Amino acid sequence: MSPMAEAEVEGDVGTSRHIYPSSAMVGDYLRAAAGLVPTGVLFATVPISAVPGTILGGFAAVFGVFALRTVMRHGTSVEVTDNELRTHGVSQRTIRWDELDLMKLAYYSTRRDRRAGWMQLELVASGTKVSLDSRIAGFDQVVRRAADAAAARGIELNEATVANLESLGIRPGALEWQR
Helix, strand or coil: CCCCCCCEECCCCCCEEEECCHHHHHHHHHHHHHHHHHHHHHHHHCCCCHHHHHHHHHHHHHHHHHHHHHHHHHCCEEEECCCEEEEECCCCCEEEHHHEEEEEEEEEECCCCCCCEEEEEEEEECCEEEEEECCCCCHHHHHHHHHHHHHHHCCCCCHHHHHHHHHCCCCCCCCCCCC
């Protein structure tokens, strides 16, 4: 889980912009194509009866939704300021740091030995939820800012979140974060 690229710092002090680099999204595009292309070829070239057609159609729908989510994620950018986190893209959401209600940082392993995987940051404020995964450029910076806001607000973090913060080198700090 290495950072793909550094976040771009904009004109305002304390403002950074984060995107999902194309190189980080290639695998998801290939996985979507690996499901959509064979089913499309089968539908186009072989007469298929109702039951197998329904099953194949279900697979095509799953891979189609995955492809759509990948395109949406790739088109999302995140702007972090001293006061808030704003997403830009298909869905535009704002998390104000002084209204942060929940912070979770989860690790999802892709191997049994837990040496490969990704992290997902979930933030909730005033009913608005934003989820980012560790492929976004500058993920550590976003997590650090969210952890600072959670500490300032006295938000209780679960044990997994605290362990994942520590794995990123972010210490719970002088404020008492409960596990």
